[in-house]
Amino acid sequence: xxxxxxxxxxxxxxxxxxxxxxxxxxxxxxxxxxxxxxxxxxxxxxxxxxxxxxxxxxxxxxxxxxxxxxxxxxxxxxxxxxxxxxxxxxxxxxxxxxxxxxxxxxxxxxxxxxxxxxxxxxxxxxxxxxxxxxxxxxxxxxxxxxxxxxxxxxxxxxxxxxxxxxxxxxxxxxxxxxxxxxxxxxxxxxxxxxxxxxxxxxxxxxxxxxxxxxxxxxxxxxxxxxxxxxxxxxxxxxxxxxxxxxxxxxxxxxxxxxxxxxxxxxxxxxxxxxxxxxxxxxxxxxxxxxxxxxxxxxxxxxxxxxxxxxxxxxxxxxxxxxxxxxxxxxxxxxxxxxxxxxxxxxxxxxxxxxxxxxxxxxxxxxxxxxxxxxxxxxxxxxxxx
Amino acid sequence: xxxxxxxxxxxxxxxxxxxxxxxxxxxxxxxxxxxxxxxxxxxxxxxxxxxxxxxxxxxxxxxxxxxxxxxxxxxxxxxxxxxxxxxxxxxxxxxxxxxxxxxxxxxxxxxxxxxxxxxxxxxxxxxxxxxxxxxxxxxxxxxxxxxxxxxxxxxxxxxxxxxxxxxxxxxxxxxxxxxxxxxxxxxxxxxxxxxxxxxxxxxxxxxxxxxxxxxxxxxxxxxxxxxxxxxxxxxxxxxxxxxxxxxxxxxxxxxxxxxxxxxxxxxxxxxxxxxxxxxxxxxxxxxxxx
Numbered sequence: 309x310x311x312x313x314x315x316x317x318x319x320x321x322x323x324x325x326x327x328x329x330x331x332x333x334x335x336x337x338x339x340x341x342x343x344x345x346x347x348x349x350x351x352x353x354x355x356x357x358x359x360x361x362x363x364x365x366x367x368x369x370x371x372x373x374x375x376x377x378x379x380x381x382x383x384x385x386x387x388x389x390x391x392x393x394x395x396x397x398x399x400x401x402x403x404x405x406x407x408x409x410x411x412x413x414x415x416x417x418x419x420x421x422x423x424x425x426x427x428x429x430x431x432x433x434x435x436x437x438x439x440x441x442x443x444x445x446x447x448x449x450x451x452x453x454x455x456x457x458x459x460x461x462x463x464x465x466x467x468x469x470x471x472x473x474x475x476x477x478x479x480x481x482x483x484x485x486x487x488x489x490x491x492x493x494x495x496x497x498x499x500x501x502x503x504x505x506x507x508x509x510x511x512x513x514x515x516x517x518x519x520x521x522x523x524x525x526x527x528x529x530x531x532x533x534x535x536x537x538x539x540x541x542x543x544x545x546x547x548x549x550x551x552x553x554x555x556x557x558x559x560x561x562x563x564x565x566x567x568x569x570x571x572x573x574x575x576x577x578x579x580x581x582x583x584x585x586x587x588x589x590x591x592x593x594x595x596x597x598x599x600x601x602x603x604x605x606x607x608x609x610x611x612x613x614x615x616x617x618x619x620x621x622x623x624x625x626x627x628x629x630x631x632x633x634x635x636x637x638x639x640x641x642x643x644x645x646x647x648x649x650x651x652x653x654x655x656x657x658x659x660x661x662x663x664x665x666x667x668x669x670x671x672x673x674x675x676x677x678x679x680x681x682x683x684x685x686x687x688x689x690x691x692x693x
Numbered sequence: 694x695x696x697x698x699x700x701x702x703x704x705x706x707x708x709x710x711x712x713x714x715x716x717x718x719x720x721x722x723x724x725x726x727x728x729x730x731x732x733x734x735x736x737x738x739x740x741x742x743x744x745x746x747x748x749x750x751x752x753x754x755x756x757x758x759x760x761x762x763x764x765x766x767x768x769x770x771x772x773x774x775x776x777x778x779x780x781x782x783x784x785x786x787x788x789x790x791x792x793x794x795x796x797x798x799x800x801x802x803x804x805x806x807x808x809x810x811x812x813x814x815x816x817x818x819x820x821x822x823x824x825x826x827x828x829x830x831x832x833x834x835x836x837x838x839x840x841x842x843x844x845x846x847x848x849x850x851x852x853x854x855x856x857x858x859x860x861x862x863x864x865x866x867x868x869x870x871x872x873x874x875x876x877x878x879x880x881x882x883x884x885x886x887x888x889x890x891x892x893x894x895x896x897x898x899x900x901x902x903x904x905x906x907x908x909x910x911x912x913x914x915x916x917x918x919x920x921x922x923x924x925x926x927x928x929x930x931x932x933x934x935x936x937x938x939x940x941x942x943x944x945x946x947x948x949x950x951x952x953x954x955x956x957x958x959x960x961x962x963x964x965x966x967x968x969x970x971x972x973x974x975x976x977x978x979x980x981x982x983x
Contacts, residue, residue: 345801347909349809480954507954511913513904516703517948517956524696537811537905548822548831549699570813570905573820611810 335378336371336638338628339398340621341409341419346386347511351535351561352411354614355433356381358621359408361604362629372629373636379625384410388418395419399426405640406431406631408624413437413482416448423447429644431627433620436559437486441664441671449647449661449672451623451654455487455533458558458581459494461678466498468693469554471529473501475522477515477542478533480507487533487558503527508538515542519549529554536563540570547574556680557581564681564688566613575683579691584655585679586615587688593657593677601655623654647672695827696949702828704945705938706838710900712937713841714914715921716848716930717892722919723928724865725885728785730792731772732918733911734799735890739765739897740906741803744812754817758840758898765894766887773886778879803908811905837899844895849930851888861885865928893918917960924964926974936975939963 340359343352359379367376380402384391391410398404399422407423407430410416416435423430424447432440432450436458441450453461474495478484484507492502503525506518519542522530530553532542539557546555555578562580585591589598601622605615630650635642652659661672682691714736721729742761746752752760776795780788818832852858863871864881872878896914904910917940925936940960947959967975 345804345809345908349804349908350811353809509913509957511909512957513910513913514707516707517700517945518953520696520699520703521949521953523699537907540811540813540905547820548829548834550822550824550829566810570811611808613810 335376336373336632337378337380337402337404338625339395339402339404339407339409340379340381341384341391341394341398341407341415342381342621343386343411343415344381344383348386348411348535350537350614351434351617352383352386354611354617355411355621357605357608357610357614358601358618358623359625360621361601361608361618362622362625365600365604366625366629372633373638377625377629377632380404384415386412386415388414391415391418392422395422399428404428405638406628406643408433408621408628411435413440413486416440417482420445420448426640427644428640429647431624431647433624434561434617435483437482438490439482439486441673442666443671444666444669445671446669447644447671449627449674451627451656451659451674451676452560452620453583453676453678454673455483455490455558457675458487458560458678459490462491462558462581462680463494463498465680465693466495466500469529470693471495471500473503473525473527474529474531475503475525475527475553476505476531476533477518477522478505478507478531479510479535479538481510483559484510484533488531491531491533491558501527508534510534510538512538513541515545516549519546519551522553523549523551527553529556531556531558533558535559535561536566540567540575543567543571543574543578554579560678561617563613563616564683565616568683568686568688569613576686578683580681580683582616582679582681583676584616584619585681585688586612587681588690591679592655594653594655597653598655619655623652623656623659626654627652627659698826699828700945700949702825702830704942706830706834707945708938708941709838709841710896710937711917711921711940712845712934713892713896713899714918715925715933715937716845717889717896718915718918719922719925719928719930719933720848720852720861720885720889720892723922723926723933724861725882725889726785726865727777727886728789728792729889730789730796730915731799732889732893733913733915734796734803735765735769735893735911736897736900736914737803737906737908737911738768738799739894739899740814740901740910741807741897742894743898743901744807744814744906747814748812758895761898762891762895765897766891768894769887769890770883772890773883777886778882781882800908800911807906807908809908811907813905814902816902831903833903837903840899841896844892845930845934848888848892852930857881857884920960920964923974924960924967926976929974929976932974932976939975 342356382394384394411434413435429447436455476488478488557580560583567575592598631643631646634646656676663670664673665671739761746757816833822829822831860876864878921936925932943959943963948956
């Protein structure tokens with residue numbers, strides 16, 4: 309009996325602390341939906357790690373509007389249906405006034421109707437499909453570049469690299485197809501012949517059939533758009549089939565460090581677009597911000613290969629906080645309006661939003677810098693032509 | 694013509710892989726009638742064993758393969774003893790739900806231990822491919838192909854020519870009669886599941902160095918394995934072998950000459966066509982069913 313009384317007292321004490329704790333620790337919540345498990349787990353976790361660095365830095369500096377921020381990170385399991393569920397949960401249960409997500413274009417496109425339904429804005433940190441900002445959803449604010457911007461940035465290199473005939477290999481989703489569309493349009497406009505356009509399932513691991521066809525096409529350059537795991541396998545299998553073309557990977561989610569570690573000699577001579585080059589942070593628009601982010605990453609012992617992905621989440625949280633501060637309250641509509649005037653010095657460059665899409669229902673689109681890096685002598689280098 | 698040769702070579706090599714994935718599952722799904730959702734995870738387990746042994750502990754590549762197969766059998770035996778032995782008389786839906794649970798637990802455990810970042814295993818074979826005229830193939834894949842054929846032949850021998858194989862077939866055709874004949878059916882259940890699991894682990898250990906190792910690698914492998922088993926006919930080792938090659942040729946030539954976007958659909962279109970004509974698959978005999 310004595311023991312029972314003792315444990316009851318303990319329960320009461322615990323309940324008491326959690327109640328008073330809730331009052332003292334009022335926070336501003338920001339919802340994050342990322343693929344923490346499933347096919348895109350590696351990249352999704354890097355982005356989530358980036359958001360946590362920013363959360364800690366901001367809270368150490370006193371938070372925003374006199375309150376601490378609290379990230380509520382949900383796993384969308386690399387699955388569009390699950391992504392919608394996470395957004396419903398974040399908005400319905402956690403009452404977040406603002407979201408960050410959802411890594412892949414397909415996942416982002418899946419949740420966009422929900423943003424309009426609940427009238428909550430979302431900062432898109434990674435997705436590159438053009439459709440996201442051109443379909444007339446005024447709740448979307450994208451800090452990552454579109455495939456069109458990437459293709460345009462690549463344009464001056466077409467002549468320098470001497471590209472005459474290009475082939476494509478991309479994942480069969482919004483990201484891959486969008487990228488191949490934009491790059492082939494740009495290449496054709498610059499007088500480059502486009503050979504075959506091959507696609508693959510995002511989960512596939514064997515590309516022998518596609519590579520045999522690409523070899524027969526006989527282009528000099530192969531543009532590949534997919535995540536780092538498939539890219540690694542493509543480079544290895546291209547070597548196995550003696551496919552002697554220059555490989556250029558697009559989309560910026562290609563972690564050249566991981567490719568060198570895993571594809572070894574097969575990675576030699578490949579080129580990769582990236583939106584943040586951690587090998588030479590001094591070339592970025594805001595080197596101090598880039599270095600602060602990299603220090604935070606290394607201090608926590610995160611995988612160095614993830615530096616080219618984590619900054620997306622890091623910048624997104626800073627943009628979110630700047631918007632909350634400008635709005636003066638944690639209200640979705642006020643934050644949405646404030647996002648239009650946000651100016652943030654980020655790893656992505658000087659972040660601000662331009663209007664894109666049909667008049668009256670424009671989405672916000674930032675214009676980041678696009679970099680091209682080369683793998684030479686087993687190291688990531690600035691390309692030389 | 695050069696392209697066709699490369700496609701054919703690719704299909705033969707890939708077929709060996711699919712056949713290997715299929716024979717392990719044909720024992721469990723085809724003979725035992727357990728819809729085994731953990732098959733893909735045993736495949737991933739084999740690959741992670743290989744990574745841990747070769748890359749972390751510095752073991753010999755070939756000794757690691759044997760060890761991975763043995764560990765796969767052990768994990769299979771544990772799954773059978775802990776989960777399935779209690780469900781022998783349960784209906785197929787209950788067993789299926791339990792196996793789905795086991796699948797989710799195993800996949801998330803892999804991610805918890807190894808993180809979602811893909812890992813690679815260095816193989817001891819030369820990195821320059823074997824060149825056969827206009828076509829070429831990596832030495833690692835040739836090695837996988839040869840070992841796969843040996844494992845397939847071994848499994849065929851085990852089922853059709855050994856006492857254990859006879860007891861296995863008897864148990865799953867009629868467990869009561871088999872028990873009356875003195876077969877220790879509990880042991881046969883455990884042994885069959887362990888052998889099927891060890892074959893999945895073998896496939897993972899062989900293919901880990903060809904591809905990259907990551908927690909979701911088993912999902913696609915399991916889908917292909919189920920396709921191969923259904924295509925070849927439930928419970929038939931020659932069926933699973935030929936089913937594996939048929940699937941590989943359909944995918945490779947379909948992707949090469951029709952559309953690569955539908956590469957993974959080709960196999961399933963073929964399965965629908967074959968099942969329309971032969972509802973039991975290519976090779977299943979009537980008495981094997983039920």
